Amino acid sequence: MADTMQGLKRTGYCGTFRGSQVGTRVVVAGFVQKIRDKGSLIFVDLRDRTGILQLVFDDATPKELLQKAATVRSEFVLMAAGTLRERASKNPEIPTGDVELFVDDLRILSKAQTPPFEITDQTNVKEDLRLKYRYLDLRRAEMQQTLFLRHKIVKAARDYYDKNGFLEVETPILIKSTPEGARDYLVPSRVHAGEFYALPQSPQLFKQLLMLSGYDRYMQIARCFRDEDLRADRQPEFTQIDVEMSFVDEDDVMTINEGFIAEVFKNVLDVDVKASFRRIPYHEAMNRYGSDKPDTRFGLELVDLTDILKSCEFKAFSGAIETGSVRAINVKGGATALTRKELDKLVEFVKTYKAKGLAYTRISVEGESSSFEKFLTEDEKNAIRKAVDAQTGDVILVVADADNNVVFDSLGALRGNLAAKLNLIPENSFDFLWVVDFPLFEYDPEENRYAAKHHPFTSPKLDEIDKIETDPANTHARAYDMVLNGCEIGGGSIRISNPELQQRMFTALGLDEATAKERFGFLLEAFAYGVPPHGGMAFGLDRLVMLMLGKTSIRDVIAFPKVQNASDLMTDCPSPVDKKNLDELHIAVQKNSD
RNA sequence: GGCCUGGUAGUUCAGUUGGUUAGAACGCUAGCCUGUCACGCUAGAGGUCGAGGGUUCGAGUCCCUUCCAGGUCGCCA
Numbered sequence: 001m002a003d004t005m006q007g008l009k010r011t012g013y014c015g016t017f018r019g020s021q022v023g024t025r026v027v028v029a030g031f032v033q034k035i036r037d038k039g040s041l042i043f044v045d046l047r048d049r050t051g052i053l054q055l056v057f058d059d060a061t062p063k064e065l066l067q068k069a070a071t072v073r074s075e076f077v078l079m080a081a082g083t084l085r086e087r088a089s090k091n092p093e094i095p096t097g098d099v100e101l102f103v104d105d106l107r108i109l110s111k112a113q114t115p116p117f118e119i120t121d122q123t124n125v126k127e128d129l130r131l132k133y134r135y136l137d138l139r140r141a142e143m144q145q146t147l148f149l150r151h152k153i154v155k156a157a158r159d160y161y162d163k164n165g166f167l168e169v170e171t172p173i174l175i176k177s178t179p180e181g182a183r184d185y186l187v188p189s190r191v192h193a194g195e196f197y198a199l200p201q202s203p204q205l206f207k208q209l210l211m212l213s214g215y216d217r218y219m220q221i222a223r224c225f226r227d228e229d230l231r232a233d234r235q236p237e238f239t240q241i242d243v244e245m246s247f248v249d250e251d252d253v254m255t256i257n258e259g260f261i262a263e264v265f266k267n268v269l270d271v272d273v274k275a276s277f278r279r280i281p282y283h284e285a286m287n288r289y290g291s292d293k294p295d296t297r298f299g300l301e302l303v304d305l306t307d308i309l310k311s312c313e314f315k316a317f318s319g320a321i322e323t324g325s326v327r328a329i330n331v332k333g334g335a336t337a338l339t340r341k342e343l344d345k346l347v348e349f350v351k352t353y354k355a356k357g358l359a360y361t362r363i364s365v366e367g368e369s370s371s372f373e374k375f376l377t378e379d380e381k382n383a384i385r386k387a388v389d390a391q392t393g394d395v396i397l398v399v400a401d402a403d404n405n406v407v408f409d410s411l412g413a414l415r416g417n418l419a420a421k422l423n424l425i426p427e428n429s430f431d432f433l434w435v436v437d438f439p440l441f442e443y444d445p446e447e448n449r450y451a452a453k454h455h456p457f458t459s460p461k462l463d464e465i466d467k468i469e470t471d472p473a474n475t476h477a478r479a480y481d482m483v484l485n486g487c488e489i490g491g492g493s494i495r496i497s498n499p500e501l502q503q504r505m506f507t508a509l510g511l512d513e514a515t516a517k518e519r520f521g522f523l524l525e526a527f528a529y530g531v532p533p534h535g536g537m538a539f540g541l542d543r544l545v546m547l548m549l550g551k552t553s554i555r556d557v558i559a560f561p562k563v564q565n566a567s568d569l570m571t572d573c574p575s576p577v578d579k580k581n582l583d584e585l586h587i588a589v590q591k592n593s594d
Numbered sequence: 595g596g597c598c599u600g601g602u603a604g605u606u607c608a609g610u611u612g613g614u615u616a617g618a619a620c621g622c623u624a625g626c627c628u629g630u631c632a633c634g635c636u637a638g639a640g641g642u643c644g645a646g647g648g649u650u651c652g653a654g655u656c657c658c659u660u661c662c663a664g665g666u667c668g669c670c671a
Contacts, residue, residue: 034631041628058628074621088629097631114622117605125605128663181671201671228670352597352667442671455671509671553664564664 003107015051075112171206183227199225211534244536290412295486314375320400330388334395353410492537499527
């Protein structure tokens with residue numbers, strides 16, 4: 001039977017004691033980090049969320065207590081009372097290294113099995129094991145620091161938006177399914193046979209309705225759900241800092257949210273962020289970086305060679321140009337770093353982005369050895385070298401494709417790959433920017449129609465409204481994404497606040513009036529009762545925390561994350577349910593049969 | 595759904611051309627140890643080599659299937 005806490009009250013956290021407190025009587029509690037048993041001298045490192053305090057038992061300790069101390073093992077939960085004293089030999093490595101607790105009352109509150117992995121700060125234990133025993137993984141100081149900082153970030157968000165007049169309102173988790181966009185998680189209704197709720201992909205429509213209801217400024221730390229495949233920076237459930245404002249234009253929304261970023265970086269990391277982030281139009285971002293979320297911490301910008309190669313003899317280039325383009329990256333001084341083998345790897349790399357290949361040439365001293373320049377005229381060669389500012393020792397990488405998206409995707413990804421490989425990314429730099437002037441629509445070849453690039457409630461540019469019917473491909477949105485170090489950390493838009501325009505937008509997206517009414521009728525109806533112009537944005541909290549803390553996986557900043565197949569290794573969910581439950585929900589499950 | 599990488603002791607890993615009884619470090623257990631803090635010394639336990647099938651005289655190693663995990667493309671309004 002384990003001991004109880006009876007008669008003892010904790011007086012302080014382990015990691016807080018200092019030399020100035022020598023002589024005081026203290027009671028501490030926590031987990032056993034480490035035992036060093038030297039026979040008649042026993043040290044126990046006791047750990048809580050603040051750090052470690054050394055407990056000591058020696059020849060002045062009653063024999064029974066010494067024997068009890070010798071039975072202690074890793075991760076036992078202890079409470080210990082005694083007198084704080086100065087150490088005979090100090091440990092400058094830890095904050096409490098000058099003191100130790102000479103214990104006269106030891107309570108073993110809970111014994112512990114040997115954990116499946118050591119609870120140490122530095123770990124290289126495989127992640128699936130850590131996730132199966134997440135409650136043990138979360139004991140590690142590194143994880144505890146992460147969750148403390150995440151808490152500070154969330155608190156900074158609530159404080160900042162509160163200070164600026166925003167009201168936090170909870171929106172529902174069980175909502176109407178809207179098939180536009182990502183796949184919904186569905187929840188069957190017991191009361192309504194054959195009908196379903198959906199979990200929100202975002203509180204989008206509710207926050208717009210709150211503007212219509214006159215709340216003027218709303219924010220929420222909102223849980224969102226998307227039933228899509230996972231990535232290193234994507235979980236099926238994630239948290240947004242969700243913001244909406246009335247009577248605003250793009251500048252208002254961007255300014256207030258830049259302010260939040262500046263404040264949270266200052267409060268949490270003590271990093272000064274210069275407000276008024278630069279703004280890059282979508283087309284410029286694509287042309288220069290091949291991405292709508294460019295990493296601007298390094299160069300390697302794309303150069304358009306299309307005009308130069310329009311009538312060249314090389315079919316791989318000229319053929320692509322009819323509908324697509326030829327673009328290049330000049331890797332300055334890359335000739336030594338990029339061996340033939342490395343270059344071949346890059347060729348394979350761009351193929352994963354559907355590029356047919358990667359042409360390259362190394363600008364060497366004695367002329368050149370090239371995979372493609374032999375097909376070009378002297379004029380074309382010289383024009384290329386001039387366009388990319390080629391000098392001896394450079395490597396020029398070229399992608400040509402009939403589909404511009406392939407050129408952008410592959411070269412955009414190649415930029416990041418090269419920057420990492422060549423160590424071009426400065427450490428501890430936070431480079432913010434806005435990407436603006438997004439296209440309103442994106443053509444979906446599978447469905448043979450235009451789809452909203454952002455979402456169907458995003459307003460077109462005011463002077464382009466009529467183009468949504470006449471020239472959808474060249475209509476731009478009042479949308480903006482905040483980008484940090486090549487990662488989209490937030491995005492938003494000025495919304496449509498006019499029922500007729502909203503209906504026109506639905507029509508342009510291929511939703512007939514009846515379908516639009518069935519899906520979004522409540523919104524159109526609400527709009528009939530007076531709606532302020534409004535807009536907002538949402539930050540991906542998990543990604544923000546990840547970037548602020550320099551983590552590479554979103555799982556590292558979530559207490560209980562899911563793994564790549566969207567299951568939870570600790571609770572083993574999802575899992576089958578009883579037939580009785582299914583019957584109540586009017587659901588029949590089809591067994592998978594091969 | 596596609597592609598790539600990995601799975602050997604509790605953990606992290608090594609394991610040669612297919613060849614004797616599969617090793618190391620840490621952890622764990624026991625004993626000794628009065629100033630440790632990566633404690634030390636001695637001894638010990640611990641393995642379905644992810645699973646199934648195949649080739650072979652012989653498989654951790656080769657082949658097939660499959661499971662698990664990671665990365666990525668598609669997907670993510």
